[in-house]
Amino acid sequence: MMNRLIAGGKHFFGLHPPGRNLRVFPDDVFLVSYPKSGNTWTRFLIANLVYPDKSPDFSNINDLVPDPEAMAKRDLERTARPRLLKSHQYFDPRYPKVIYIVRDPRDVVLSEYHFDIKRRAIPDDFPLAQFVARFIRGEVNHLSGTWFENAASWFYTRRGDPRFLLVKYESLQSQAMEEMERIASFLGIATDREQIAFAIAQSSADRMRELEKKQAHLWSSTRETRKDKPFIRSAKSGGWRVELPESSIAEIEGAWSGLMREMRYELSGSSLVGARRVHSGLEDL
């Protein structure tokens, strides 16, 4: 009862994070991705492009590109418009403009594994293969769905829509300038290559590592996590080839081959050996 009254009071003052109940404005732009797919990096890239005078870092990124899961309703409604918002939500028909970042699920699971160790969700020695199985079943990020569900729910509803921009994490790494030009033009920002180059430099993995060292205690996603493990880890793609067990690669590819192919993620072929299909829906037709 007491808890309920406190929740009621919090609601009254707008101090609760609204999450999926966020009030959406028609000029909102959402930066959406599955967790551990480069969302924070893209947040920095865009914040450095749009608000270069604010010197984006871990102390103010939540104000510049707010997260409805972490920020109070009141603050979200006070954010200057048009708002740029971070999200890990599966398809939401209310989001007007969406930049969707997709990353190879074989790298996503590795990143999530290390992050979950950092945030003490699993112990240091938790078996990776077991973690991958949980990841595929959607038990790791229950509120975002599985990697497949999250990406499919956006991709198959919005692809081709002029208000939807699909960005691959891997392309952002290999050709940051070109991808950032696409993003700038999608956002309708007048910018030049110099400004983009500045934003890219300000958001480099090295610089973000430096910032993390100084500011990990200032940011909601790192505040209460282990200090001996970094948030900015390898910041690379393809690590799965070395780190993931063969059987785990096969499991992921077996479960999500249709969408992975659609996203041009080359399959290693190991999925043909003893892989189990999770869904035999439309993607397999």
Added chain:
Amino acid sequence: MIKHLMAGIQRGLGLHRPARGLLILPDDIFLVSFPKSGNTWTRFLLANLRFPEQPATFENINRLIPDPEGTAKRDFDRMPRPRIIKSHECFDPRYPRVVYIVRDPRDVVVSQYHYHRKLRKIEDDSPIEKFATRYLAGETCPHGSWGQNVATWLYTSEGSPRFLLLRYEDLLADTARELAKVVAFLNLTAGPELIAQAVERSSADNMRKLEKKQPDKNELMKGSRKDLSFIRAAGSGGWRKDLPAPVAARIEAAWGPLMQHLGYELSSPTPSETSQVPGVRSQENLMARLS
């Protein structure tokens, strides 16, 4: 300010409608569809099956098979489990088990057009062509467009053992047979007699009678025009008569591949690839895979 305070007190007492904040339990069952796709009928069918001791009416249906947008949180917490819950939401990974009802989008647009007239959301003589444009863009309700709503569920969940797809048209053609599928999916204990009773109690005639007796007992029609009924044709294929051919063609151009996948025959030769509807290009690949 006062409004905020009231909302806070309501929340403290559990009188607010939980909407997306609904606490989902692991044995919950969701009855999901795009609006105007037979959700209310199926709700009655399942309520009459699950609670045979009290025939479903427009007055008690919000308690028997509650709606997170229309039923108080307190009532949700008091329900016997497993709960069967109504929803029009697009894909939600938290839903443990889902019965998804799909209906021919050409009939859905006609149904929604008349429903919006009844709710006074549109003028009586507003052209259906204009309504269809908003319908295709997903602007007639807060649950996405028909194509988006259906796509989010089919692409993510079709083939999953936790997902049962029902076509409204099949429900009409053989209600008892389709209901038996639901019984098996939900592990309910219901023999042919109970199923027959649920079908009878949820017939269009009976629901029309209930609507006449209780025209204001449900959020679905509270304050709406009484000269138009909520239970309308309760049939399928009405679009062939009621929908101008160009409107049907636009719907087919937008969602043709999905419609074909669901077994809805197209009236125009092939979906146009030059349509202006958002999301159309997203269907091209699907089409390639379907052909």
